[in-house]
Amino acid sequence: MSVTAGAPERVDGHPPTGPDPRRRGLAERLLAVRELSLLLALAALVLVTTLRNERFLSGQSVKDLLLGCAILVILAVGQTLVIVTRNVDLSVGSILGLVAFATGSLFLAAPGTPWPVALLLGVALGALCGVVNGGLIAVAKVPALVITLGTLYAFRGVDYYWASGRQINAADMPRSFLRLGNQTVLGVPVLFLVALVVVAVVGYYLRAYRSGRELYAIGSEPAAARLSGIPVGRRVFAVFVANGALAGLAGVLYAARFGTLDAAAGTGLELQVVAAAVVGGVAIFGGSGSAYGAALGAVLLTTIGSSLAVLRIDPFWQQAVVGALILAAIGLDRLLAVRMAARLRGRSAHGA
Amino acid sequence: MAHDSLYAAPPVGAEAEPPGAGGERGAGRLAGLRGALGSWDAAVVAALVVATLLASATVQNFATGRNVQFLLLDLVPLALLALPMTLIVITGEIDLSVASTVGLCSTLMGQMWLSSGLSLELICVLVVLLGAVLGAFNGVFVTGFGLPSLAVTIGTLALYRGLSFVVLGDQAVADFPGDWTAAAVRSIPGTSIPVAVVPVLLLALVFGVVLHATPAGRALYAMGNNDQAATFAGVSVARTKFWLFVASGAVCGLVGVFWTLRYASARGDNATGLELTVVTAVLLGGVSIFGGRGGLIGVVAGVLLLGVLRNALQLADVDANALTIVTGALLIASVVLPNAVADVRGRLHRRRQRATPVAR
Numbered sequence: 001m002s003v004t005a006g007a008p009e010r011v012d013g014h015p016p017t018g019p020d021p022r023r024r025g026l027a028e029r030l031l032a033v034r035e036l037s038l039l040l041a042l043a044a045l046v047l048v049t050t051l052r053n054e055r056f057l058s059g060q061s062v063k064d065l066l067l068g069c070a071i072l073v074i075l076a077v078g079q080t081l082v083i084v085t086r087n088v089d090l091s092v093g094s095i096l097g098l099v100a101f102a103t104g105s106l107f108l109a110a111p112g113t114p115w116p117v118a119l120l121l122g123v124a125l126g127a128l129c130g131v132v133n134g135g136l137i138a139v140a141k142v143p144a145l146v147i148t149l150g151t152l153y154a155f156r157g158v159d160y161y162w163a164s165g166r167q168i169n170a171a172d173m174p175r176s177f178l179r180l181g182n183q184t185v186l187g188v189p190v191l192f193l194v195a196l197v198v199v200a201v202v203g204y205y206l207r208a209y210r211s212g213r214e215l216y217a218i219g220s221e222p223a224a225a226r227l228s229g230i231p232v233g234r235r236v237f238a239v240f241v242a243n244g245a246l247a248g249l250a251g252v253l254y255a256a257r258f259g260t261l262d263a264a265a266g267t268g269l270e271l272q273v274v275a276a277a278v279v280g281g282v283a284i285f286g287g288s289g290s291a292y293g294a295a296l297g298a299v300l301l302t303t304i305g306s307s308l309a310v311l312r313i314d315p316f317w318q319q320a321v322v323g324a325l326i327l328a329a330i331g332l333d334r335l336l337a338v339r340m341a342a343r344l345r346g347r348s349a350h351g352a
Numbered sequence: 353m354a355h356d357s358l359y360a361a362p363p364v365g366a367e368a369e370p371p372g373a374g375g376e377r378g379a380g381r382l383a384g385l386r387g388a389l390g391s392w393d394a395a396v397v398a399a400l401v402v403a404t405l406l407a408s409a410t411v412q413n414f415a416t417g418r419n420v421q422f423l424l425l426d427l428v429p430l431a432l433l434a435l436p437m438t439l440i441v442i443t444g445e446i447d448l449s450v451a452s453t454v455g456l457c458s459t460l461m462g463q464m465w466l467s468s469g470l471s472l473e474l475i476c477v478l479v480v481l482l483g484a485v486l487g488a489f490n491g492v493f494v495t496g497f498g499l500p501s502l503a504v505t506i507g508t509l510a511l512y513r514g515l516s517f518v519v520l521g522d523q524a525v526a527d528f529p530g531d532w533t534a535a536a537v538r539s540i541p542g543t544s545i546p547v548a549v550v551p552v553l554l555l556a557l558v559f560g561v562v563l564h565a566t567p568a569g570r571a572l573y574a575m576g577n578n579d580q581a582a583t584f585a586g587v588s589v590a591r592t593k594f595w596l597f598v599a600s601g602a603v604c605g606l607v608g609v610f611w612t613l614r615y616a617s618a619r620g621d622n623a624t625g626l627e628l629t630v631v632t633a634v635l636l637g638g639v640s641i642f643g644g645r646g647g648l649i650g651v652v653a654g655v656l657l658l659g660v661l662r663n664a665l666q667l668a669d670v671d672a673n674a675l676t677i678v679t680g681a682l683l684i685a686s687v688v689l690p691n692a693v694a695d696v697r698g699r700l701h702r703r704r705q706r707a708t709p710v711a712r
Contacts, residue, residue, distance in 0.1 A: 143687070146641050157677030330503045
């Protein structure tokens with residue numbers, strides 16, 4: 001391990017979150033640029049697509065787009081909490097699948113269940129999966145990548161074992177619940193509103209709460225965070241539980257939106273989620289990034305998918321574009337970090 | 353590298369402690385950990401033997417020649433991909449793009465066979481070279497631009513898989529000559545061991561010798577433990593890692609050829625998701641995700657253990673998809689157990705240390 005040995009280089013890789021107000025201002029400006037550039041990319045994409053086919057901005061098309069990205073946004077925001085602490089949760093796709101199937105089974109077994117109860121139970125089941133992840137990581141002292149790779153398989157296996165080939169159809173679920181997945185308020189899908197609330201809450205928490213700021217400290221340098229009295233183990237545990245709960249929420253919404261469920265729901269979603277966060281400027285090695293950026297990243301990835309179809313580009317290009325975008329995003333991050341480090345060095349040299 | 357501790361849980365374990373800061377406590381724990389891992393190879397081999405014996409005794413049709421043939425054939429891609437992955441993980445990096453590289457190589461092979469008119473021999477060679485180029489692309493991003501391999505290879509995982517769909521769409525190329533596809537599944541005459549196992553063994557030997565018996569191999573451990581120290585010791589870290597990614601890509605090309613011929617089908621979704629199984633096998637084999645520890649014997653045993661368990665449970669009528677529980681549980685156990693053992697040893701060690709002055 002080169003926790004200390006790599007320290008000089010690590011400073012390059014992370015905007016410092018130390019007390020120096022000038023440095024913080026610079027770091028924040030850079031992050032703001034990232035969200036701005038995402039918005040610009042999104043706007044350019046929408047503009048080009050609309051010029052090609054004006055119906056891209058019609059009410060129905062926008063509604064489909066917002067519906068399509070809501071679940072990915074929720075997952076990306078949850079993943080941001082985890083990645084900021086220099087961890088990663090690869091099991092979110094499996095948690096989503098498990099919770100979605102559990103929700104369907106609940107309605108199958110007790111058709112009269114009111115949907116808020118199902119929602120709460122789904123979130124609780126997701127949080128329980130998060131407890132398993134967080135518990136194994138924090139108590140057994142095992143890296144998150146490995147543990148969540150294991151639970152990715154384990155949760156999915158439980159899902160398959162439980163489903164044993166069955167499929168749950170929309171007809172098995174109450175109409176009030178399914179309406180949740182497609183209803184709109186003033187033209188905006190309820191699903192997207194839920195996602196917006198999640199983004200706002202997590203974004204505000206990360207920015208304004210002491211424990212939220214501590215997550216960045218943990219991701220920047222775990223050893224230093226612990227020495228400065230931050231309860232690292234407890235925070236990381238909480239982050240995995242929160243991410244599990246959000247994946248559970250996404251699972252319930254998935255069930256409401258698609259209605260037809262089997263054990264394969266959400267397979268492979270974890271990589272899209274990580275991709276959305278990385279494209280959104282969340283540094284994969286922790287310590288920087290925001291929930292807003294991750295949410296924008298998720299919206300951008302979803303929009304690319306839809307506009308490729310409108311632009312008559314072979315839909316098979318979609319995944320390749322996503323991959324290229326990830327590489328571009330991390331390359332850009334690296335470039336910005338190197339430049340900022342150079343500027344900081346220059347400034348401190350002047351000050352001396 | 354700045355990112356090589358990114359897989360780490362916050363520093364609750366000994367590894368994450370800055371050298372020196374933990375003092376005696378850290379040193380004791382590290383020694384305990386090393387001791388536990390030293391016997392890990394033996395533990396995996398023992399588990400493999402027990403699992404094989406149990407399966408032969410209790411599962412019908414497990415110990416038949418036909419089943420052994422299919423078990424080994426199914427394991428060829430996993431075993432091949434695990435070899436370079438072992439070396440890469442030992443250096444503290446990871447390559448998540450292997451399965452997508454296999455997919456892209458497979459579709460390129462199909463496309464060339466369909467439209468280029470080249471001989472299949474030449475196409476196979478070209479595919480392996482193409483794999484090496486794809487690996488070099490990873491290598492440039494990781495070593496040239498200094499980006500974390502986890503993020504880079506998640507990017508190329510999506511990129512290469514996407515490109516493999518671009519090459520063939522949702523079509524499949526299946527009209528490969530029958531003698532070639534038959535050769536891929538043929539057994540060594542008189543046995544039920546597939547011919548394809550021979551190149552796997554040869555490659556395993558090469559990788560094993562390089563890793564365990566050459567200065568280059570020792571250098572891999574050195575840079576896995578500490579990049580900077582390795583650099584100061586005269587190891588060219590970036591160049592070595594670059595060539596490891598190239599080797600990984602070339603092996604992916606080889607697996608792409610084998611996969612295409614074995615299933616007589618070049619498709620965009622070939623080998624989807626295999627990267628996670630490869631990583632599981634490597635970690636199960638005792639390689640530390642932190643880098644710097646592990647060996648090829650353990651990994652080969654890990655691959656076989658994974659294959660035997662899955663095959664036996666499948667024969668025992670467990671749903672193939674539910675088998676992922678076994679994969680996941682094995683992976684978790686393989687990382688929790690050594691740490692738990694190290695923890696107990698460390699605690700005992702400290703207690704002895706504390707007890708010694710009193711005894712005097």
